[in-house]
Amino acid sequence: MSDTETREKIICEAEDVFAKYGYRRANLEDIASRLGKGKSFIYYYFRNKEEIFSAVLRKEADRLISELSGTADSSKDTRKKLRDFIIIKAKILREVVNYSRMIKEEYLKEKVLFENLRSDLEKKEFEIVCTIFNSGIESGELRKLDPGWTAESFLTAMKGFEFPLMTKDSFENVEKRADKLLDLIFYGIASEDARKKIINN
Amino acid sequence: MSDTETREKIICEAEDVFAKYGYRRANLEDIASRLGKGKSFIYYYFRNKEEIFSAVLRKEADRLISELSGTADSSKDTRKKLRDFIIIKAKILREVVNYSRMIKEEYLKEKVLFENLRSDLEKKEFEIVCTIFNSGIESGELRKLDPGWTAESFLTAMKGFEFPLMTKDSFENVEKRADKLLDLIFYGIASEDARKKIINN
DNA sequence: TTTTTGAACATATGACGTTTTTAGTCGAAT
DNA sequence: ATTCGACTAAAAACGTCATATGTTCAAAAA
Numbered sequence: 001m002s003d004t005e006t007r008e009k010i011i012c013e014a015e016d017v018f019a020k021y022g023y024r025r026a027n028l029e030d031i032a033s034r035l036g037k038g039k040s041f042i043y044y045y046f047r048n049k050e051e052i053f054s055a056v057l058r059k060e061a062d063r064l065i066s067e068l069s070g071t072a073d074s075s076k077d078t079r080k081k082l083r084d085f086i087i088i089k090a091k092i093l094r095e096v097v098n099y100s101r102m103i104k105e106e107y108l109k110e111k112v113l114f115e116n117l118r119s120d121l122e123k124k125e126f127e128i129v130c131t132i133f134n135s136g137i138e139s140g141e142l143r144k145l146d147p148g149w150t151a152e153s154f155l156t157a158m159k160g161f162e163f164p165l166m167t168k169d170s171f172e173n174v175e176k177r178a179d180k181l182l183d184l185i186f187y188g189i190a191s192e193d194a195r196k197k198i199i200n201n
Numbered sequence: 202m203s204d205t206e207t208r209e210k211i212i213c214e215a216e217d218v219f220a221k222y223g224y225r226r227a228n229l230e231d232i233a234s235r236l237g238k239g240k241s242f243i244y245y246y247f248r249n250k251e252e253i254f255s256a257v258l259r260k261e262a263d264r265l266i267s268e269l270s271g272t273a274d275s276s277k278d279t280r281k282k283l284r285d286f287i288i289i290k291a292k293i294l295r296e297v298v299n300y301s302r303m304i305k306e307e308y309l310k311e312k313v314l315f316e317n318l319r320s321d322l323e324k325k326e327f328e329i330v331c332t333i334f335n336s337g338i339e340s341g342e343l344r345k346l347d348p349g350w351t352a353e354s355f356l357t358a359m360k361g362f363e364f365p366l367m368t369k370d371s372f373e374n375v376e377k378r379a380d381k382l383l384d385l386i387f388y389g390i391a392s393e394d395a396r397k398k399i400i401n402n
Numbered sequence: 403t404t405t406t407t408g409a410a411c412a413t414a415t416g417a418c419g420t421t422t423t424t425a426g427t428c429g430a431a432t
Numbered sequence: 433a434t435t436c437g438a439c440t441a442a443a444a445a446c447g448t449c450a451t452a453t454g455t456t457c458a459a460a461a462a
Contacts, residue, residue: 153385160361184354188389189343
């Protein structure tokens with residue numbers, strides 16, 4: 001078995017164990033014995049516990065990114081793309097247990113490593129949403145707004161949407177809420193009269 | 202001194218002490234001695250420590266509500282009202298230290314008492330924003346949207362905005378961010394063509 | 403009667419020493 | 433190059449005890 005394959009196997013079991021017990025309670029002997037190996041087997045492939053956990057988080061973050069990237073060309077309709085972005089993120093967040101837990105748990109939040117991972121993810125999300133906005137502007141579906149600020153504002157609104165997904169156990173009506181939020185973001189609340197005044201300036 | 206006046210004095214000092222040390226570290230002797238009284242003096246006015254803290258939070262939440270209520274008629278311009286709502290909330294959140302801390306601290310979050318306080322505040326905010334939307338619709342500044350769902354979506358976006366205020370120490374460009382978010386919410390991202398298609402249906 | 407107090411009680415908390423667990427190392431075996 | 437088992441040092445878990453602090457109450461003061 002190749003080096004990377006072995007690492008993947010370890011990461012796979014580790015993901016399970018960390019998900020079950022959390023970072024602190026999870027122990028390396030447990031992970032190793034699932035692979036029918038001794039504990040020090042793991043140290044041939046990883047430097048320490050934190051590096052394994054980091055790899056698990058990276059895997060989960062990559063999962064999020066790759067699924068979200070797909071939304072940039074999931075459809076020809078811009079609104080559909082953004083809808084997919086929201087719904088898919090809501091779904092995957094439930095599955096990447098360790099990543100979600102990292103957001104919550106106090107003693108992990110502050111570690112620089114994880115802070116980086118998080119801002120990486122935010123950067124990638126920003127790029128994906130920018131891509132969606134740009135192609136929407138090109139196709140004439142969207143107004144000619146500054147894509148950067150628009151993406152930033154969109155992701156701000158998203159954060160409010162995701163917050164209960166991260167913290168609460170239940171979160172109902174994900175799709176309905178997403179659609180209403182998209183209505184707001186797409187068509188705005190201003191009346192036609194108010195719009196015309198602004199656009200003529 | 203009247204009963205309620207004494208209670209207010211206690212709450213006032215308690216607010217200070219809790220803000221300084223947090224719920225756990227704060228002690229009643231400290232609060233009492235600031236008033237030149239013995240520790241058990243407090244027990245004539247409050248049943249226990251939690252009740253004092255609860256009163257402090259209530260005071261802070263009332264402060265938030267009253268300042269936010271003001272925004273419902275702070276101006277004739279709907280956009281200005283919503284802008285005030287955002288900026289004022291951002292400002293007050295920095296001042297009501299104990300309330301903000303309650304949101305963060307793990308062992309307080311789950312207490313039913315505080316959960317209620319929080320959902321009370323959310324209900325009130327919902328009402329205020331509904332009022333703003335209704336008067337905006339009436340004056341012709343806003344489209345004839347369902348005020349309930351619009352308020353919900355607006356507050357969702359707000360939550361994303363407030364999140365860094367609660368968790369991070371610094372948060373730059375509050376006003377600029379607020380304005381950009383308001384642009385999004387007011388005029389939407391859809392092009393004129395896309396709008397017409399929807400509105401004609 | 404209303405308000406305040408000080409002593410007494412009960413519970414919570416932090417400090418400390420002991421035991422157990424576990425992350426991480428290393429030389430040997432294959 | 434890969435895996436193991438024994439080893440170490442550090443951390444976590446546990447129990448205990450002294451102290452601090454929340455809470456009660458009967459009695460004093462206003």
